[in-house]
Amino acid sequence: MREITVFNTMTRQKEIFNPVTPGEAKMYVCGVTPYNHPHIGNARPFVTWDVIRRYLAHVGYKVTYVQNFTDVDDKIINTSNGEGVTWDVIANRYIDSYFEVMDQLGVKHADVYPRVSTHIDDIVAMIAKLIENGYAYELDGDVYYSVEKFEHYGELSGRTLDDMEAGARIEVDGRKKNPMDFALWKSVKPGEPSWESPWGPGRPGWHIECSAMSNKYLGEEFDFHGGGSDLIFPHHENEIAQSEGCSGHHPAVRYWLHNGFITINQEKMSKSLNNFFLVKDVLQHYSPDALRYFLLSTHYRSPLDFSDERLEEANKALERFTTAIQNVLYLETCPAGQCEEAETLLSKAKEYEEEFEAAMSDDFNTALATSSMFGLAKEINIYYQSVVSRDGVVCQEALAEVKRIFSFMTEVIGILEKTWEGQTGANAEEYDELMQVILAVRQDAREQKQWGIADCIRDRLAEIGITIEDSPQGARWKKREI
Ligand SMILES: [Zn+2]
Incomplete structure (x- = not known):
C-alpha cells in the first residue's frame, strides 16, 4: 500500500499514517449543529474529508466514517422558541437541508450519522464512568469535568491551564473546582428539552457527545479525527480528556487533522459582517462542481478566501477538464489503429498519475494534485487536435488507459461525474x-x-x-x- 503522510495537530508535524487496524482507516468528523442552512464554512471540512476518504479508499483502506449531528444545543433551542415549534422540528429541517446541499456537492454519506438525542444513554454511561474514575464531579444536578485531574489536558492546543484561564472568556462560577472545568451534564432549565439521568433531569454539555459517539462506533482508539481549526480548543481538547479519562487508553485519536478557516473577500466570515454565505445561495450562481473545486483548490490546512474571482477561476478550470473529458469520449468513438502520439500521451499520463498520487499522499495536497490534472488535460487536448487534423485513427488501448487515469483523478477530487457519462x-x-x-x-x-x-x-x-x-x-x- 502506498505510504501516506499526514500533518498531526497533536505533534505539529507530518507523520506516516500507521492505522490502528491494518488495512483500515477509521475516522470521526465533527458534524453540524442543525439550526440553519449550511454555510460555505461548514462545507469546507465535509468536502475536504470526502476527498480524504475517497483517496484512502483508492489506496486500499477499508474506510469507516462517522459524523455526528449536534441536535441538542442552545442555538437550536433558541431558534425553536423563536419560531414556536419544538427543537426536533428545527433539527430535522436543517439536517434535511444539510443532506440536500452536501448531496449536490457530491459529498458521500458517512457510515453512521449519530445524533445526540438518540445517544443519551451512551452519554450518561460515559459521564457516570468519568465520575467513577475520578475525572468528574456533580454539582447541584450539573456534572463537571475536572481538568486538573487529566495529565494530558492542553497538549492538543499547546496551552497550559494558566494560559487558558488568562485567555478565555469564561463565566465566573465559584462552585467549580477550576474555572476551566467544563459541563458534561446540565440540569434542566425552563423551556429546554431534558432527559432523565442519575443526577436528575437535564441535557448533555456540548463536548461529551463526540467522545461517546466515537467510542461507540470506532472504539477506544481510532485513526483520524477531523474538524475545523476553531474546534481545537476547547472542543477537541475536551474530547481527548473525556475519551481517555473514560477508557484509560492513550491516545484516543492517532491523528488530529484540522482545516483552515474561510475568509470572504479577505474578511473573516461572520454573521455580524453580513458575509455569511449559505451554500444554497452560492449554488444559485455557481455549479456544485465549481464550489467543490474552489474549496479544494487550496490545501485544506491553509486559509481560503472566497471571492467571485476565485469561483470564476474554478469555472475556467472545470471548462478545461470538461473539454478534455469530452475529447476522450469523442476519441473513443474513432476507428482503432496505431498512432505514435498515443505512446507519448500515455507515458505523460502515467507521469501525471504518479505526481497526482504523490501530492495526495503528502497530507492530501489537493492544490498540487489538481495541477497534475491540468497537465494531463492539456496533453489529452493536444492528442485530440492531432487526431482530428489527420486520419482520425486512435490507439484505443492507450486511450483506455489514459481515460482510466484521468477519470481516477476526477473521481478522487469528486468532480464532473456526469460529464464522464456524456x-x-x-x-x-x-x-x-x-x-x-x-x-x-x-x-x-x-x-x-x-x-x-x-x-x-x-x-x-x-x-x-x-x-x-x-x-x-x-x-x-x-x-x-x-
Ligand atoms: Zn465534536
Missing part, C-alpha cells in the same frame, strides 16, 4: 438529439453555400455557451459548464 445536465439525451438537428441544418446551409445562415447558427449558439468545432469527421458541439 451528460451536460438534465435531459442530456434530448439535448444532444436537438443539437444534432441544428448541426444538420447548419451542414445543409454550408453545402448550399449559404454561409450567412451557417455563421448565424454558430454565433447564436456561441452566445448561449455552445461552441461548434468543425473537423474532417464532421462538426461537434460543446457546452460550457455553467
